[in-house]
Amino acid sequence: xKLLPHQLLWDQRIFWRNRESAVFVFLFPILLFLLLSTxxxxxxxxxxxxxxxxxxxxxxxxxxxxxxxxxxxxxxRRELGLLKRVLSTxxxxxxxxISVVSSLLLVFAAQAILILVxxxxxxxxxxxxxxxxxxxxxGLAAFCFAGMGVGAAxxxxxxxxxxxxxxxxxxPMTFLSGGFGPTQDFPEFLNAVADVLPLTxxxxxxxxxxxxxxxxxxxxQAVAVLAAWGIAGVLxxxxxxxxxxxxx
Amino acid sequence: xTAISVRGLRKSYDGVEAVRxxxxxxxxxxxxxxxxxxxxxxxxxxxxxxxxxxxxxGEVSVLGFDPERRELPFRSRIGVVLQSSELWPTLTVTxxxxxxxxxxxxxxxxxxxxxxxxxEEKADARVKTLSGGQKRRLxxxxxxxxxxxxxxxxxxxxxxxxxxxxxxxxxxxGLRELGKTILLTTHYLDEAQQLADRLAVIRDGSIxxxxxxxxxxxxxxxxxxxxxxxxxxVQRTDTPTRVLNELxxxxxxxxxxxxxxxxxxxxxxxxxxxLLHEEGDT
Numbered sequence: 342x343k344l345l346p347h348q349l350l351w352d353q354r355i356f357w358r359n360r361e362s363a364v365f366v367f368l369f370p371i372l373l374f375l376l377l378s379t380x381x382x383x384x385x386x387x388x389x390x391x392x393x394x395x396x397x398x399x400x401x402x403x404x405x406x407x408x409x410x411x412x413x414x415x416x417x418r419r420e421l422g423l424l425k426r427v428l429s430t431x432x433x434x435x436x437x438x439i440s441v442v443s444s445l446l447l448v449f450a451a452q453a454i455l456i457l458v459x460x461x462x463x464x465x466x467x468x469x470x471x472x473x474x475x476x477x478x479x480g481l482a483a484f485c486f487a488g489m490g491v492g493a494a495x496x497x498x499x500x501x502x503x504x505x506x507x508x509x510x511x512x513p514m515t516f517l518s519g520g521f522g523p524t525q526d527f528p529e530f531l532n533a534v535a536d537v538l539p540l541t542x543x544x545x546x547x548x549x550x551x552x553x554x555x556x557x558x559x560x561x562q563a564v565a566v567l568a569a570w571g572i573a574g575v576l577x578x579x580x581x582x583x584x585x586x587x588x589x
Numbered sequence: 590x591t592a593i594s595v596r597g598l599r600k601s602y603d604g605v606e607a608v609r610x611x612x613x614x615x616x617x618x619x620x621x622x623x624x625x626x627x628x629x630x631x632x633x634x635x636x637x638x639x640x641x642x643x644x645x646x647g648e649v650s651v652l653g654f655d656p657e658r659r660e661l662p663f664r665s666r667i668g669v670v671l672q673s674s675e676l677w678p679t680l681t682v683t684x685x686x687x688x689x690x691x692x693x694x695x696x697x698x699x700x701x702x703x704x705x706x707x708x709e710e711k712a713d714a715r716v717k718t719l720s721g722g723q724k725r726r727l728x729x730x731x732x733x734x735x736x737x738x739x740x741x742x743x744x745x746x747x748x749x750x751x752x753x754x755x756x757x758x759x760x761x762x763g764l765r766e767l768g769k770t771i772l773l774t775t776h777y778l779d780e781a782q783q784l785a786d787r788l789a790v791i792r793d794g795s796i797x798x799x800x801x802x803x804x805x806x807x808x809x810x811x812x813x814x815x816x817x818x819x820x821x822x823v824q825r826t827d828t829p830t831r832v833l834n835e836l837x838x839x840x841x842x843x844x845x846x847x848x849x850x851x852x853x854x855x856x857x858x859x860x861x862x863x864l865l866h867e868e869g870d871t
Binding site: 344347348351354355358359421422423425426428429430431432433585586 | 639640641661664665667669671673675676677678679680684688689691692693694731735
């Protein structure tokens with residue numbers, strides 16, 4: 342397992358050198374946070390909107406990075422034959438996958454810290470004292486979305502389609518689940534759709550911490566749904582994940 | 590010493606047999622060529638030996654390992670050059686080799702490997718700026734950096750211009766001098782002839798012949814051609830002296846000339862084309 346830090350270092354280098362991944366995976370949620378915080382000056386549910394947007398855009402960040410970024414990276418590497426190439430070396434396949442996932446989680450961690458810092462510095466976000474529950478919630482969501490990312494990578498056939506598929510999932514999901522702003526005024530049927538999306542439950546957990554002084558364990562149902570999505574993703578991966586390019 | 594031993598290897602995809610029971614051995618230090626047209630079963634065979642695919646039947650031993658189990662010591666002793674040579678575009682040549690060097694227990698020095706494949710002038714260039722031929726050379730560097738005993742090369746020069754092919758051939762000869770065992774697949778006859786100590790011609794998933802290029806040539810019959818009443822007559826024989834003697838004696842006796850008489854030994858290309866068309870046309 343001493344190969345893991347070696348690979349993680351290289352995965353970090355590859356990530357930051359690639360302009361597309363650095364912009365779309367790392368920077369995009371931060372830019373959206375700045376934009377939405379600037380546009381929504383007023384209050385959400387009796388508190389400054391920035392309190393909500395800070396935790397919500399970090400939630401979007403974890404979906405965008407751990408799910409979207411991971412799925413795209415895995416599909417592209419698979420279709421270019423890079424996974425196949427690594428498979429013939431002594432680097433254990435598990436170490437490689439763990440490194441790719443950990444690398445993206447590091448990216449997410451940097452992103453979350455930056456959003457917190459910008460939220461506090463620029464918009465006076467009032468952070469909840471129960472930061473452990475927040476961190477646990479995002480950590481659980483990171484597992485959930487990384488699992489779904491592996492599952493999605495297993496189902497997406499071509500590299501060209503990967504980012505389209507991912508964005509068609511992530512952006513509407515974030516919108517419906519309240520990642521870009523509260524949804525209490527949405528029509529009933531949209532909220533019904535949101536009720537099956539994992540991000541809805543992460544938003545429930547983090548807004549529960551901010552607005553109701555709840556801990557993560559006060560929302561066992563949300564924890565269960567996130568875990569279930571993560572496990573479902575991993576199972577799809579176990580079933581269908583491919584190291585070799587898909588032959589037509 | 591035997592590096593690779595294959596007995597009764599079979600593999601099907603969706604009920605279609607891609608490899609239909611093949612046998613061959615590759616000695617340590619030998620360059621062995623699998624020659625055949627596209628779709629003959631070369632890549633399937635090589636990917637089974639590399640550990641990428643599971644066989645349906647047969648016995649396979651590579652460096653004493655069963656490749657299907659993909660054990661760590663097995664993977665640290667082989668080098669693989671794939672057909673596609675896409676790499677991480679934003680890393681430099683040296684960085685790419687360094688990343689791979691880290692995977693192996695006893696890697697060769699990175700700079701030495703970069704030099705070995707002739708990329709020292711491109712050492713700090715990003716992979717995305719390399720030409721196709723340079724990428725293939727970097728690919729070869731990745732296969733060599735672990736200091737493997739056995740190198741697999743799947744169609745190493747497909748798509749190369751003639752000059753790049755010559756350079757690649759020189760590199761393969763260099764590897765052979767380092768004592769590496771090399772298994773290469775190709776659909777170019779001249780490549781097999783130039784590089785392989787021994788070669789197997791594979792067609793429709795079966796080996797149709799196996800031997801040194803000289804042996805294959807030797808197996809070729811002599812062809813005698815002449816014209817009789819305006820029509821071309823072709824005879825193939827293992828005993829050209831006797832047949833010629835009979836033919837010429839007959840013609841002399843009748844006082845006529847054997848028009849356009851030609852006696853020729855087939856080239857390796859004739860052998861190859863014959864092998865591919867025998868049975869294949871029926």
